[in-house]
Amino acid sequence: MKADIITIGDEILIGQITDTNSQWIAEQINNIGFEIRRIITVGDDKEQIISVLDSIINEVNLIVITGGLGPTEDDITKQVLAEYFNSELKENKEVLEDVTNFIQSKGFKLNNERNRKQAEVPINCKILRNKNGTAPGMWFEKDETIIVSLPAVPFEMKELVERKVIPELKKDMKLPNIIHKTVLTYGIPEAFLAEKLSDWEQNLNDKIKLAYLPSPERIRLRLSMICEQKKKAEEIINFEIEKLKSIIGKYIFGYGDKFLENIIGELLIENEATLSISESCTAGNVSRLIASVPGSSNYFKGGVVAYSNEIKNKQLKVSQNILEKYGAVSKEVVEAMAKGQRDIFNTDYSIAISGIAGPGGGTMEKPVGTTWIAIAGKNKVISKKYTFGKRRLLNVRFASSKSLDMLRKFILGYYE
């Protein structure tokens, strides 16, 4: 089964935004067995949209289109598709209801011609109702090809793909069974991971396809297998994962689509323990990640964004003496922050981070990227120094995930 993805939007063609939708869609439909052949970006331009559709419609089984469905004049995808599929636009009751509800939920009234027009849809398409915006998804069929048009707003698009498109495709099409298992690793660079795994990879069951998916927060190893019997295939994959564990076990923090903050949530609930966080250079990012997990208020009490020495002193009881003697980015300060935080917030664990995110603030001795992280438990504090890079936002990401991994290992007893 072959698929093409079309992204419509002038803003991508002038380089104003990066198209991240295509990547996400590619991954989702690849997961259910489609081979993605091309990803094509065109502008909000009728002639171009039609020319691209003409050139691919007979060559693939599925075309997923995003973009150009907004209420403004430059958005023309719906009109072009209606014309392309010899249809006409007509107001749809259900869509009108969705649009009205959505607008009302924002505290406005549907008294506007443009928004009302969002409820018009080509009469020959199947509607994919969108509760998160004003543009419904549309599902067309022509000969052997399915054409799906979705809004470009990522969370609207994602919700429609997960709730509607994927289940419908699975129902409509004879897709191969594909099993994926994803092993989540942290703390080892990709090249070293690949080197450690080269023997294992060479001896991997030849029906299994392996992909490395790296990011600052985790490297995912995805094992995929096309199979006839799901159970048998799972056994084969699990066997390989057991081998994997014996080689890189200490870097594996979980399976599936989790992040370190999810695993920490599970560990804290399991241990009936609580957490507080004091952050300097990461300035709330670690707290935000911990709190991104639903139910985190059961174990996360909060923290202090100690962006100035004054706050480190006042709120976390780090003594002026230590701050002056060692500087804000030091073992002594970060350990004092962790202990102060833990005691004042009365939590079982605490994380403390202090670093130089850049671009300013670096010295010869402590260059930009220098970061101290401490973890405090009931009777113990550990700390480590890292030297990340020169890029402010990336340093925040590195320091954040590093601190989460240190807490995970601390709870699991790695530092004993």
Added chain:
Amino acid sequence: MKADIITIGDEILIGQITDTNSQWIAEQINNIGFEIRRIITVGDDKEQIISVLDSIINEVNLIVITGGLGPTEDDITKQVLAEYFNSELKENKEVLEDVTNFIQSKGFKLNNERNRKQAEVPINCKILRNKNGTAPGMWFEKDETIIVSLPAVPFEMKELVERKVIPELKKDMKLPNIIHKTVLTYGIPEAFLAEKLSDWEQNLNDKIKLAYLPSPERIRLRLSMICEQKKKAEEIINFEIEKLKSIIGKYIFGYGDKFLENIIGELLIENEATLSISESCTAGNVSRLIASVPGSSNYFKGGVVAYSNEIKNKQLKVSQNILEKYGAVSKEVVEAMAKGQRDIFNTDYSIAISGIAGPGGGTMEKPVGTTWIAIAGKNKVISKKYTFGKRRLLNVRFASSKSLDMLRKFILGYYE
């Protein structure tokens, strides 16, 4: 002048990586006057690469290709291009020198067949020498079209574009001037913005192209104009922006590529004022945004992530009495948080946020999405209630940008 961009790489088609090269290239060549018509991603597949080239080569003046130039077996771009342009591969002395130097600079020797092959190039192309890697850029010409092939490693590609491709294009081609100006708005949904602007839009100088670029953090309005005289065009665009200001002035928070946090930084510096932030449901996200701006430590002192009532009481001096009487998500509590925060951290301004991010915690009276935001200045506190949606992470984003916009307006005197 029209241009297409081709990205070659299987890893993009399975959703393994996001193609950020195309965006960057699009912006660069758009800036010098090319209209980008399509961005196309294909796999490392001879038939697909040729089919795409065939379909576009007579339709554009420039094709920029990245990817598929590495030393591994799946990289076939160079061979395919040599064949496509009826050429043959031959070792090039200068390229061999570059490859040798590069490998040596990494502490290795050129003793490997694969790396030596990197020095082979089609004899009929112009070489763009690459000092940062082993793959040279290649410049082909066919009829009226220029085809440039570049490595996919971002910094190698960028260096070649800046140092070679752009200057050569400017020399070779008669390019128009394009001017872009972007107006940043917040606080009005896209459809309402479009309605307010429909008269203005209809009377817009017909040489100006308008695009709406919406996200939860801002809606950008981009005005673009192809022109012969840059100064004249700027006058025309500025004239339209003046009209725009008189219609939607209160929603405009800036120009160019800024976010609310950048503008707040500018305002605080201008007023020599300081800021602290106490967050419940947003859990550090607003602090993180404020601190994402380089130099923010000059005005941002920090804050408290008050994820529990205990912390609201202990760290922000919100009385137990108020917490019990009104609940954590209330006007009274959020105003007490803002005042407590401001006084304890001794800042000129403070932001306080308390809400129900979901999925749990909602009640009939205070459903998921209910959020109170307060801003405190020296002698004044204001607060507002919002009802966002049902999605946890999106609620955090909405509450965060709303609080930043409230602070911006507060500083500017909108609430007086």
